Amino acid sequence: MSHRTSNAREARAPRACVLASRAAIVLASGAVIAAGALSLTGCSSTRPVVAETATALPRAAPSAAQREHVLRTVAGFKHLGFQVVAARLRLGVDTALAWRQLDTLLAKPTGDIFWMYPATGFYLTMRSKLDDAWRERFRRTWKTYTPYRGDTENHFLMYYTSLLLMSQEWPALPGSEWFNGKSSQENLREATEYLEHWIDEAVRLGPTEWDSPRYAYYYITPLVLLRDFVADPTLRRRCEMMLELTLADYAAEYLAGSYVGAHSRDGDGSVVDPRRAEVTSYAQLYFTDSIAFVLPDLAFAAMSDWQCPPIIRAIAHDRDSSYVHTETKRSRARMRFSAERFTTVRKYDYITPDYALGSIQGGVHQPIQQHTWDVTFAAPRPNNTLFALHPTWSAEELGTFFPEDPTLMIESVARAKASYTNPNKWIGGSPNERVAQHGSSLVAEYAIPAGDPVQSVSLFLPMSADTIVHDASGWWFVRFGDAFVAVTGGDSSTVEGPWRRVRTGPTAPNGAVDSGRVAARFDATVVGVVVTCARAEDVDWADFVRNVLRSPHDRVEPLGGDRARYTIVDGLGVERRLTPPDAASLYESHAGASFDGPHIHQSAGASTVKLRWGPRRRVLDFDRVDIRQ
Amino acid sequence: MQIPRITWTHVASGAGIMRRAGIMPFAALASLTVITLLTTITARAQTVYAAVWGDPRSVVGSSTLNSGLFRSADRGRTWTHLGPQNLKTFSMDAVDSARGRILFIAAGNGIHRSLDSGRTWRIVTDWRITEVLDVLVDQSNPRRLYAATAFGVRRSSDGGDTWDDATGVASEGYASALMRRGDSIGAVVHVVDPSTNTRVPRLLWSTDHGATWLAEPGVVSDPPRRTIDSSAVMTVVAAGTDSLAGTWGRGVYRGHANDWTPSGLEGTQLWRLIVKEY
Numbered sequence: 038m039s040h041r042t043s044n045a046r047e048a049r050a051p052r053a054c055v056l057a058s059r060a061a062i063v064l065a066s067g068a069v070i071a072a073g074a075l076s077l078t079g080c081s082s083t084r085p086v087v088a089e090t091a092t093a094l095p096r097a098a099p100s101a102a103q104r105e106h107v108l109r110t111v112a113g114f115k116h117l118g119f120q121v122v123a124a125r126l127r128l129g130v131d132t133a134l135a136w137r138q139l140d141t142l143l144a145k146p147t148g149d150i151f152w153m154y155p156a157t158g159f160y161l162t163m164r165s166k167l168d169d170a171w172r173e174r175f176r177r178t179w180k181t182y183t184p185y186r187g188d189t190e191n192h193f194l195m196y197y198t199s200l201l202l203m204s205q206e207w208p209a210l211p212g213s214e215w216f217n218g219k220s221s222q223e224n225l226r227e228a229t230e231y232l233e234h235w236i237d238e239a240v241r242l243g244p245t246e247w248d249s250p251r252y253a254y255y256y257i258t259p260l261v262l263l264r265d266f267v268a269d270p271t272l273r274r275r276c277e278m279m280l281e282l283t284l285a286d287y288a289a290e291y292l293a294g295s296y297v298g299a300h301s302r303d304g305d306g307s308v309v310d311p312r313r314a315e316v317t318s319y320a321q322l323y324f325t326d327s328i329a330f331v332l333p334d335l336a337f338a339a340m341s342d343w344q345c346p347p348i349i350r351a352i353a354h355d356r357d358s359s360y361v362h363t364e365t366k367r368s369r370a371r372m373r374f375s376a377e378r379f380t381t382v383r384k385y386d387y388i389t390p391d392y393a394l395g396s397i398q399g400g401v402h403q404p405i406q407q408h409t410w411d412v413t414f415a416a417p418r419p420n421n422t423l424f425a426l427h428p429t430w431s432a433e434e435l436g437t438f439f440p441e442d443p444t445l446m447i448e449s450v451a452r453a454k455a456s457y458t459n460p461n462k463w464i465g466g467s468p469n470e471r472v473a474q475h476g477s478s479l480v481a482e483y484a485i486p487a488g489d490p491v492q493s494v495s496l497f498l499p500m501s502a503d504t505i506v507h508d509a510s511g512w513w514f515v516r517f518g519d520a521f522v523a524v525t526g527g528d529s530s531t532v533e534g535p536w537r538r539v540r541t542g543p544t545a546p547n548g549a550v551d552s553g554r555v556a557a558r559f560d561a562t563v564v565g566v567v568v569t570c571a572r573a574e575d576v577d578w579a580d581f582v583r584n585v586l587r588s589p590h591d592r593v594e595p596l597g598g599d600r601a602r603y604t605i606v607d608g609l610g611v612e613r614r615l616t617p618p619d620a621a622s623l624y625e626s627h628a629g630a631s632f633d634g635p636h637i638h639q640s641a642g643a644s645t646v647k648l649r650w651g652p653r654r655r656v657l658d659f660d661r662v663d664i665r666q
Numbered sequence: 667m668q669i670p671r672i673t674w675t676h677v678a679s680g681a682g683i684m685r686r687a688g689i690m691p692f693a694a695l696a697s698l699t700v701i702t703l704l705t706t707i708t709a710r711a712q713t714v715y716a717a718v719w720g721d722p723r724s725v726v727g728s729s730t731l732n733s734g735l736f737r738s739a740d741r742g743r744t745w746t747h748l749g750p751q752n753l754k755t756f757s758m759d760a761v762d763s764a765r766g767r768i769l770f771i772a773a774g775n776g777i778h779r780s781l782d783s784g785r786t787w788r789i790v791t792d793w794r795i796t797e798v799l800d801v802l803v804d805q806s807n808p809r810r811l812y813a814a815t816a817f818g819v820r821r822s823s824d825g826g827d828t829w830d831d832a833t834g835v836a837s838e839g840y841a842s843a844l845m846r847r848g849d850s851i852g853a854v855v856h857v858v859d860p861s862t863n864t865r866v867p868r869l870l871w872s873t874d875h876g877a878t879w880l881a882e883p884g885v886v887s888d889p890p891r892r893t894i895d896s897s898a899v900m901t902v903v904a905a906g907t908d909s910l911a912g913t914w915g916r917g918v919y920r921g922h923a924n925d926w927t928p929s930g931l932e933g934t935q936l937w938r939l940i941v942k943e944y
Binding site: 147148149183184185186187188193197212213217218219227230234372373374375378440442444445449452453 | 719722723724729730752754756774775786787788796797816838840856863864891900
């Protein structure tokens, strides 16, 4: 494999960036970045990293110019937020307005952990500009406002990051001065203990909210704040190592602006348009030489002196060869309906210069927002993805992961996450889905019981594709840039209108943006969606189609019980047999490693993670709290 | 006289509750399906607490609006908020002998304790304990406390200052409710059924303060749910011929001869009502 980092594909980002600039992004905190607010000088600004020689590392990022650009952009946002006020005060623009806005933000805190961490970030980055009266106002809010700690991994990280940093700031207060009645030292001790515990578990066993295009944003920001402001040098170093690991995990599954493969929690918008994900803003800041897609938290990163190590940047762009990358993660903690509190998640990605095919084994490991498998295309266009799902919902799914009454939760969740009970949604896992993948081919089998509220499987096909052909055999052939995909769910598909543009409003809280899709629906109780992909470099389009059409019409062979083997001929003419779920055989060669692939390796349960790029190595040793080059 | 405090989740029927707990049934409850709680209010009962989870704009996993603990000193006619605002609250208990001075809230953030009738509060649990669905004071020794959490039963022997896991089958699994019967502590816990390798709700009893637990035969199950004005009834308490019902979204209702009228906390999602004699 060569390790040349210059990659022309990254420079072809304009169309993706145009889309991002149209989007109205709603953060999990509820903050809305208005349409147009993301517009910048054009997408040529998201330049790829360029190394001077084939094996030289790129420089670290962000640059001073990127930082300046981020701060100026955030300072121009119209919404109320600590990040916006911080950017204005740092740059000295609209300062009178900024101080008035700070007054408002402190007058009536709301938003729980989504209030805590920006307030903490603001206080610590702007401390020198705050007089005693402002500092006292901040301190008072931490006495009078009781935020909900939340119930997810990212919530706890935001909560304890904030609690640690603020108790460190006011180290001698009694419990009567804190919202939770605990003294500064008690809060500091508890927060430190939690963060140490979280780092240990997330490193050795894997995070429960893994690879989230939406929520990784809410990991990176607290980790930047911890890296910058934790007083204890050992914990500070470990937090910095977690920040590196989070970004390295992302970089290994990054393809030209998209987070590829399966995700624990995606967004309604980003699942059909991967480059619109919140975490893309951090990818541009840390993986590229410029930035076009700015979200508020980046203000804190721009005020930090931390830079992404060059080897991680190089990994993000090393796509000259195709490779398999696997990961072992964990489910969210299960409360009901399961004997195990955590279940193991097996990730498998086949990443090429032109596309990535990625999956987990199926089943529900995170409620509501799971994304189980997809093809992600490198070509820089909107809706650069293709996938199928069983768009179901159930009280059992919610009751497995949330403590509230399962039947009542369906209504509550549907109010907050409008797509949950919408059979036309594009997000969510299904207990009736089993997946097998080998390299560039995948089978996703859906066995839908009679009582399920959704008796069909939906297939998302991007209208931004160059070519979509629906063959009489039932195969769809999709050409997207230099990637070819063949997909079929059998002969019973019905097309929801050719090239239909769909206003995603109610199903996409991330903004009413045209998702642009061709949707197919397979109405059957057992659907086996078969996917096989190829690159234009390896086969021409006509041969690809011809080869796939040689697949046996009767391609499903019952094996007894509820298992079946699928036989197809892939685009290169090679016969493939896949038996969902075949995680055991797929991962046999990887020995259950937490990470395995050309860029990251971590043995199962180990506390040491090795990053690799060409002859370069970087070892994150969480036991020794040491980074070795 | 100590008032029986009986908290039941997933029990077969109101009649079953009363029979097993040895309490006389109330006429007003005859037509109600009791889901989570049945508590008697005697003539001496003075105080009713409402554990409010949120309001219909609340978000699972995040914002909990208009939530927390409310107290009524006039049997549910008027309500006063106690303790932290914005608190996803499932239940509460108090040291009865302290007559409202020592209070405990079971909430998403853990167990909150007040030693001064609700003026100041402290979270007495840490990061290990979350999503607390019920709390129970052992009134015979109020230093002993029990917490039912989404991940098992926890116990304290020092008034809540420190906590450890219950042992055995109660130590893990979704625990939704706690109760006392004589010298026994009961808990509804989802335990692993070896025949199906999944969890099923069982009623467990301990006579040694949570060290060992015995399961009652059979699986407890949800009865059909009663609604008032299209809102699910989560909790019912009775007072003579009157009843109070806590609903999921429409606050508290007062019932008399099956005629239900609003009785405060309009628009809130109640998890439980708890009554005390003081």
